[in-house]
Amino acid sequence: MQKHILLVEDDEAIREMVEKFLLMEGFLVSSVSNGEEAVQQCLSTSFDLVILDIMIPKLDGLEVLKIIRQQEALPIIIMSAKDSDVDKALGLGLGADDYIAKPFSMLEFSARVKAAIRRATKYSNQIEEKQDVLIVGDLSINVTNFSVEKNQQIVKLTSKEFGILKLFATNRNRVFTKQQIYQQIWNDEYYGDENIINVHIRRLREKIEDDPSNPQYIKTLWGIGYKLEG
Structure with missing residues (x-):
């Protein structure tokens, strides 16, 4: 994609040069x-990366950076002629992922952009993979391949048993009546x-x-139902 x-x-001039280069590199670009x-733009559109100059009108880049970081976790590269350690520390401390000083070579710029997107994509994939595996105490519940391990030993469950465990594990500490479970x-x-x-x-x-x-995991609340603790 x-x-x-x-x-x-x-x-x-810089905006047009950078935008043209990014388009040639195969990116979709919006510029302001x-x-x-x-x-x-950030509040209304989904982006994979923001390239942000510091010295811009109306709201400076660092203020924009703070606002974006309150809303989004997408990677941000600061691009500025202010190449001092103070500016770098301030920018990165506010949540920038990288800093590139003007003037810069397009080769270096391309490498920084691709590295930032690659890191963000890898992190996003890791989050998705972790969400496929639910950890409850000593239990590891893989909701993708319907498998359960306890202390790295496979636990063989029927489809209904797995369904009940998954229901509890995705709603920890929530009480389910027998009617709701069924x-x-x-x-x-x-x-x-x-009885069933x-x-x-x-x-x-x-x-x-x-x-x-x-039981350590599945607790009975007498007269109400069951819940999973952990």
């Missing part, structure tokens, strides 16, 4: 010339047959608990 970059630069437009897992109306839920909860506890009679 084509990456979308917001370029914030008030110098028309002042801080207010930059903030409006409707969620069996996808059918509940007619008051408590009791049996599945007991079997699930036997497989994931060290002591099923004194």
